[in-house]
Amino acid sequence: xxxxxxxxxxxxDHGDVTxxxxxxxxxxxxxxxxxxxxxxxxxxxTGLAFRGAVLHRFRIGQAPFAELDTRxxxxxLLQESFAAxxxxxxxxxFAAALVEHAAVLRHQARKLAALLVGGAQ
Numbered sequence: 001x002x003x004x005x006x007x008x009x010x011x012x013d014h015g016d017v018t019x020x021x022x023x024x025x026x027x028x029x030x031x032x033x034x035x036x037x038x039x040x041x042x043x044x045x046t047g048l049a050f051r052g053a054v055l056h057r058f059r060i061g062q063a064p065f066a067e068l069d070t071r072x073x074x075x076x077l078l079q080e081s082f083a084a085x086x087x088x089x090x091x092x093x094f095a096a097a098l099v100e101h102a103a104v105l106r107h108q109a110r111k112l113a114a115l116l117v118g119g120a121q
Contacts, residue, residue: 011036017065022073024060024115037067042076046108048101050094055082056101058108060115075112077105 007021010033017036025041043060057078064071086094 009033009039011039019064022062026059036065037063039063039065046104048097048104050082050097051084053082054080055097056080056105058105060108060112073112073115075108 005021005023006018007025007028008016008018009028009031011017012033012035014036017039019039022041024043026044040061040063046058047054048056048058057080059076060073061076062071062073063069084090
């Protein structure tokens, strides 16, 4: 039986905290000490772009010591601000990009559902 992967993170209020690290976590290389309740695992970011500008970002996340929000594994979806003058062709291209974005988000939804069914912590 293989040992479960863990990570030790510095916190302001509890010192070093060692916690299990989910296989989907992208790591904590840029970790800056925070309160234990703010420790969060994040998966890789999926960026959805149009004309080189990221419109939406999605990642899986979990805050195992959260006090004001859920501790469950979930998705984080961020919609960026975007404004542009468009031609009819640009508008068609934008609509096509949104259809592609929807397919990517549906795929991410299936991945998240699979993690949850598998008892992701």
